[in-house]
Amino acid sequence: ETGVTQSPTHLIKTRGQQVTLRCSSQSGHNTVSWYQQALGQGPQFIFQYYREEENGRGNFPPRFSGLQFPNYSSELNVNALELDDSALYLCASSSGTGGFSYNSPLHFGNGTRLTVT
C-alpha cells in the first residue's frame, strides 16, 4: 500500500511570489485535505477536495486555492506569498462517500516545508 507522498520536501520563495505544492493520495483514497502547520502550532485546516471539487474550507483567504485530479492527486496553490505563509504544509487523504469520509480517518504525508523570505 502506497502512502501519501508530497513534493517538494522543502521550498524557499520570496514574498509576493506564487507556489504550487503537490500531493499523491494513498492508494484507494478519493478525498484529499490540506493543512497548514506553523512552527510550534497544531495543523490548521485549509480545504478538502472530493471528486475534483472543493467541499470544505477553513479560515484561509482566496489566494489559497487547490485542485484535485481524476487520479485523486492534488495541488495546493498559494498566490502573493506573505511572510506568515512560512509553514509546514500537510496533505492528507481519506476515503468515503460524499467526500466526508464516513469510515476512514486521515492519513498524512510528511509535508512540504515552505519558507517565505
Place this chain on the structure above:
Amino acid sequence: AQSVTQPDIHITVSEGASLELRCNYSYGATPYLFWYVQSPGQGLQLLLKYFSGDTLVQGIKGFEAEFKRSQSSFNLRKPSVHWSDAAEYFCAVGARPGGGADGLTFGKGTHLIIQP
C-alpha cells in the same frame, strides 16, 4: 465551533514510567476524536481514534485513550514509555472520520521528553 485544548505544552517522563497526556474538546454533537503523533521533520501518524462504542480505545505502540463525555476529555495514556516515544502529540476533533466540511481541529500539541 469546535476546539481542542491540550493544557500541557511540555511533559517530561522517565523511561519506563507511565504517561498521561490531557486533551479537552468543545463540540456540539458526538465528536470524532483522534490522537496523532509527529516526530521531528515528519508528518502526522494516527495513534488511535474514537468514533463510537467502547469509550476506552486501544491504539498502536501500546497507547490507549479514554473518552469521557461528561468531562469533554479524551486523554492519552501509556503504561510504560520508551525513549522512542519522544515526539509531539496532537489531539484532534472532527464531525466525520475524515474531518468533514470543517476539517479536523487540532490542539497545539504536547511535546513529550523522555528522560533516561
